[in-house]
Amino acid sequence: QVQLQESGPGLVKPSGTLSLTCAVSGASISSSNWWNWVRQPPGKGLEWIGEIFHTGSTNYNPSLKSRVTISVDKSKNQFSLNLSSVTAADTAVYFCARRWDTWGQGTLVTVSS
């Protein structure tokens, strides 16, 4: 049974960098899957952030591309998200997911001073 678990700070200061990690269990991150980050602002819909393949190949949401970096650590079977220059608009529940079928429980990140 594949499981994903997000971890990282729940509070980030404006203009800072949001950093999250997704630990994958029950599957190898080197399998033929794309590993995704998706976010959901409070009371709003899902927004795709980007994804990575184990080779390091990435795809990003064009509207976030200038601020997003997704990386993979095969030795730890995990992948990570960095979102720079954050503002209050980046406050959201952040989910990691395996395209298309398995999601983490999500973690709330609040951007506030």
Add this chain to the structure above:
Amino acid sequence: QSVLTQPPSASGTPGQGVTISCTGSSSNIGSNTANWYQQLPGTAPKLLIYSNNQRPSGVPDRFSGSKSGTSASLAISGLQSDDEADYYCAAWDARLNAVLFGGGTKLTVL
């Protein structure tokens, strides 16, 4: 505004059926498969339908999906109170090289 368009709300009474639409374009639904998610309040989205019309193990056959041209649909028959949730469509967009989500449809079981 989402590139995949869904009605913001839908409703039905217990036992009835309801259909939720998802309209895209030739670069997403028109050339790639559609997927559907159910999100209950405070939980992560759950995959309901993949590859237009396939159900993952454990999803009741009351849920079905279809695709025609640049639109996809999710049909729910025999509505139950537990079906009250937000529903999202998703597809890969070959022009944007991006995953797209619809804006979501809030289903109310009256």
